[in-house]
Amino acid sequence: MTIESEIKLSLSARSARELAEHATLSDVQPRRQRLQSTYYDTPDRRLRHERILVRFRRSGRQWMLGVKTVRPLTVGLAERGEWEVVAEPGHFDFSHVDDTRLRGILEQIVDELQPAFSIRSRRDSWLLEPDQKVRVEVSLDRGWIEAQGQRQRLREVEIELLAGTVSDLFEVASALQASLPLHPEVSSKSDWAYRLLDGTPLLPVKAQAVSLDGEMPAMSAFRGIALSCLQQLQSNEQGVCETEQPEFVHQARVAIRRLRSAIRLWEPILPEPFVARYEPLWQGLATRLGDTRNWDVFLSETLPAIAGAFTDRGVIDQLSRRARRHCARSRRASRKALSSPEYSRLLIDFAGELMALPENSAGTLAAFVPRCLSRRARRVTERAVEGILADAAARHRLRVAFKQLRYALEFFSPILSGPLLVDYHGSATMLQELLGRLNDLAVARQLTAAALRRRKAEAIDVWLVAQTETLLPEFAGLLAEFRGRAEPW
Numbered sequence: 001m002t003i004e005s006e007i008k009l010s011l012s013a014r015s016a017r018e019l020a021e022h023a024t025l026s027d028v029q030p031r032r033q034r035l036q037s038t039y040y041d042t043p044d045r046r047l048r049h050e051r052i053l054v055r056f057r058r059s060g061r062q063w064m065l066g067v068k069t070v071r072p073l074t075v076g077l078a079e080r081g082e083w084e085v086v087a088e089p090g091h092f093d094f095s096h097v098d099d100t101r102l103r104g105i106l107e108q109i110v111d112e113l114q115p116a117f118s119i120r121s122r123r124d125s126w127l128l129e130p131d132q133k134v135r136v137e138v139s140l141d142r143g144w145i146e147a148q149g150q151r152q153r154l155r156e157v158e159i160e161l162l163a164g165t166v167s168d169l170f171e172v173a174s175a176l177q178a179s180l181p182l183h184p185e186v187s188s189k190s191d192w193a194y195r196l197l198d199g200t201p202l203l204p205v206k207a208q209a210v211s212l213d214g215e216m217p218a219m220s221a222f223r224g225i226a227l228s229c230l231q232q233l234q235s236n237e238q239g240v241c242e243t244e245q246p247e248f249v250h251q252a253r254v255a256i257r258r259l260r261s262a263i264r265l266w267e268p269i270l271p272e273p274f275v276a277r278y279e280p281l282w283q284g285l286a287t288r289l290g291d292t293r294n295w296d297v298f299l300s301e302t303l304p305a306i307a308g309a310f311t312d313r314g315v316i317d318q319l320s321r322r323a324r325r326h327c328a329r330s331r332r333a334s335r336k337a338l339s340s341p342e343y344s345r346l347l348i349d350f351a352g353e354l355m356a357l358p359e360n361s362a363g364t365l366a367a368f369v370p371r372c373l374s375r376r377a378r379r380v381t382e383r384a385v386e387g388i389l390a391d392a393a394a395r396h397r398l399r400v401a402f403k404q405l406r407y408a409l410e411f412f413s414p415i416l417s418g419p420l421l422v423d424y425h426g427s428a429t430m431l432q433e434l435l436g437r438l439n440d441l442a443v444a445r446q447l448t449a450a451a452l453r454r455r456k457a458e459a460i461d462v463w464l465v466a467q468t469e470t471l472l473p474e475f476a477g478l479l480a481e482f483r484g485r486a487e488p489w
Helices: 013-021 046-050 100-108 166-177 189-198 218-235 237-242 246-269 272-309 313-338 341-355 365-383 392-411 419-451 454-483
Strands: 002-010 031-041 052-059 062-069 077-086 114-131 134-147 150-163
Touching: 002 166, 013 134, 013 150, 031 046, 046 052, 052 100, 062 100, 077 166, 114 150, 114 189, 134 166, 134 189, 150 166, 150 189, 166 341, 218 237, 218 246, 218 341, 218 365, 237 246, 237 313, 246 272, 246 313, 246 365, 246 392, 272 313, 272 341, 272 419, 272 454, 313 419, 313 454, 365 392, 392 419, 419 454
Parallel strands: none
Antiparallel strands: 002 077, 002 150, 031 052, 031 114, 052 062, 062 077, 114 134, 134 150
16 A cells, blocks of 8 residues: 555646646656546445545556545645556455455445546646755646536646655745645535536535544644644635525634634644744634625524514615625625635645644643643633623633634533533533624624614614613533633643
């Protein structure tokens, strides 16, 4: 078995034509191939379910039988096991697969295998050897993915590691991005093909739990969580850019919030330049998405409640029209942000530095977690100050503190357990959600003032203040209950 490590990047037709002239590649003679690949699966998609790929690939006159394990792409990075052997098309012999479990699955279903989809492409490859320890192959694939009579254009750059470290891959990707708009992929060729086959709709993607172990280095845990956040963010990019569904924006924003929370949680052990560089960049992106999210919430939740409380349809209709214009403008700004070269470079640069962070300088995760959670809980206590019932800005700061505490509890849930922890997390979650409702009302006052002239906005503002007042007793009770709980770690 070999471990294949590569970064996949999408690019425009124009950039594909310009790639060979890039300074990184211009002095290297490319190797050109015509590739023809047929991928196999069972009728019930068993290999898809097991995250295995089986293909026959032809290059020139030679056919290769390939088997790969499949992991989701993260910032374009694919790391997977690969087994290849010269073979005749349609003749499946998996004796070269030295993973016993994997070979057992393949031999069990070999008689059910049938062609599922094919990929035909022209590949131009450049071999880079920046020093004696590093060898990287840059390949440009242009062609088609074909599945059950449907076709999708393929245009992709692969940067494959032949010798060196994963950080070397990101250095090459960053160098190419310096003058070409290359974007890290979140979907592989097989992902696109199966979507063609199954007609899978585009759906918002929520955060996934990260497998953690108390004995792993604390920095490794940060790396895994940060990569998970990036994967969630990128999994919602297409939905933000191509649909009007608010949930894609919401989940993309959640991903950035989780990432920023992780940076704050690990800040005491992260290199200071890393935090100083990336925290403002992620905050800026969160702000651009946050404005769209605020208008989405206003239109879907707050405005219907306002409309039910007021009889002046002229004012409500005007508020609705102007809110929709503001929301459309914000959505265009969000799409522009996620389509920009700056965003693509941020993903690659951040991931490259993330992969290069030192492993063993901060001890184990088990030693890190109690200190980390205690700091978050202390921040909540400090912000739950007297007079908070009357101060919307202070409640917002408390909400942020609760959010960071809640994310920390969720990050560390694989190594924490017990009913006291469950109750503590539940209490923190209820408070954060109620603070979110209070924040939505505070934001609605600002948005109403932005959409209407002062005289028309006054009555609605009074109503929003009244709605806030009705929630404050419940907030005070939940906060008192939470402050009476012992820390369960």
